[in-house]
Amino acid sequence: AQSVAQPEDQVNVAEGNPLTVKCTYSVSGNPYLFWYVQYPNRGLQFLLKYITGDNLVKGSYGFEAEFNKSQTSFHLKKPSALVSDSALYFCAVNPGDDKIIFGKGTRLHILP
Amino acid sequence: DTGVSQNPRHKITKRGQNVTFRCDPISEHNRLYWYRQTLGQGPEFLTYFQNEAQLEKSRLLSDRFSAERPKGSFSTLEIQRTEQGDSAMYLCASSSTDRTGGRYEQYFGPGTRLTVT
Numbered sequence: 001a002q003s004v005a006q007p008e009d010q011v012n013v014a015e016g017n018p019l020t021v022k023c024t025y026s027v028s029g030n031p032y033l034f035w036y037v038q039y040p041n042r043g044l045q046f047l048l049k050y051i052t053g054d055n056l057v058k059g060s061y062g063f064e065a066e067f068n069k070s071q072t073s074f075h076l077k078k079p080s081a082l083v084s085d086s087a088l089y090f091c092a093v094n095p096g097d098d099k100i101i102f103g104k105g106t107r108l109h110i111l112p
Numbered sequence: 113d114t115g116v117s118q119n120p121r122h123k124i125t126k127r128g129q130n131v132t133f134r135c136d137p138i139s140e141h142n143r144l145y146w147y148r149q150t151l152g153q154g155p156e157f158l159t160y161f162q163n164e165a166q167l168e169k170s171r172l173l174s175d176r177f178s179a180e181r182p183k184g185s186f187s188t189l190e191i192q193r194t195e196q197g198d199s200a201m202y203l204c205a206s207s208s209t210d211r212t213g214g215r216y217e218q219y220f221g222p223g224t225r226l227t228v229t
Contacts, residue, residue, distance in 0.1 A: 004154075032215050043116070043203070044155070046217040088152050099168055100145070100218070102154030 002027040004093050006103035013081045014111050021076040021106045023091030032094040035065055038105075039087045047089075050074060054068040061085070081110045116221035118204050118213040125194055132190045133224045137206030144187050145218060146178045146179055148172065155203055161187060162209065194228045201225050 005024045013019040025031065037049040048059025054066045065076045074091060091103040117136045122207050137144045141197035142163050147155035158177070159169045174180075176194075181187040192197055202225075205218035 022153050034217060036220075043219075043220040043222045044205075046219070049215075049217055064190075092154075094215075097168065098160060099157045099170065101157070102147075104152065104154050 002093075002095050002101055004091055005105040006089075006091055006106045007033050007104050009104075010024050010109065012105045012109045012111060015083055016080050019078050019081045019085070019108065021091075022110060023075060023103060024071070024073045025091075025101075026072065026091045027093055027095040027101070028081075030094050031096065033065075033067060033074050034064070034092040034094070035059065035074075036090045036092060036102075037087050038090065039040075044090065047076070054079070083110045083112050086110045113196055116204055116219050117205055117222075118221040118224050120224060120226075121222060122225045123178075124229065127194060127196060129155055129160030129194055130190065130192045131161055131187050131194060131226065133202055133204075133226075135206075135221060137186070137191070139185075141180045141206035141208055142184070143209045143218075145205040145207070146189050147205065147225070149201040150199075150202055165190045167201070172177070188201075191226075194226075196228045199217045199226055214223070 003026045016061050036044040038044045050067045058064045062093040063078050088105050090105045093101045113168050119134045145160040146150045149155045157170050159179050159180040174193045179189045192220040203223045205220045207216045207218045
């Protein structure tokens with residue numbers, strides 16, 4: 001079955017430190033990959049996507065993600081975390097049939 | 113561009129009642145998606161439309177669920193004979209598309225929280 005895994009329910013990072021939120025997927029073919037963020041009492045917001053080309057994609061708020069085809073991963077990264085980055089992050093995959101698959105989400109806590 | 117809107121934001125209903133939710137997508141978007149999200153989970157795909165055509169439905173979408181997008185603009189999701197297991201956040205999203213399919217990001221509404229008592 002096609003799936004998306006976010007192995008960490010929660011990630012804690014000190015402000016100013018680099019952060020990584022992990023995502024791996026299991027789909028056939030060449031999927032489109034996305035990251036979304038959800039702030040409390042707000043809808044999901046698009047951060048970035050990988051369609052094709054350069055494996056490192058840059059997105060909103062200084063976030064970037066690295067696509068690794070051999071490891072079927074699409075980890076979200078940021079060089080220096082801000083307290084305001086604290087939120088719920090979702091990895092999503094379009095396996096080609098447009099029935100988007102979301103991970104369970106990872107709660108990111110940035111500690112001041 | 114006022115974003116994706118959903119109404120109502122909250123709905124409390126008794127088991128066995130019918131409910132209907134509305135989604136107004138971003139006007140120039142021809143794709144519209146419905147998802148269900150329960151606590152501690154990511155959104156689960158239910159169905160999507162391209163213009164007025166319903167292209168895909170998840171197996172999660174039982175016969176009690178029906179969705180329409182009659183003029184290719186707003187969409188409604190109806191749940192008949194609600195059950196307690198239907199309690200969830202129902203999310204709507206819209207996006208552009210092209211002949212290559214779903215490479216475009218989705219813009220989500222704030223959701224409708226359904227509580228079935």
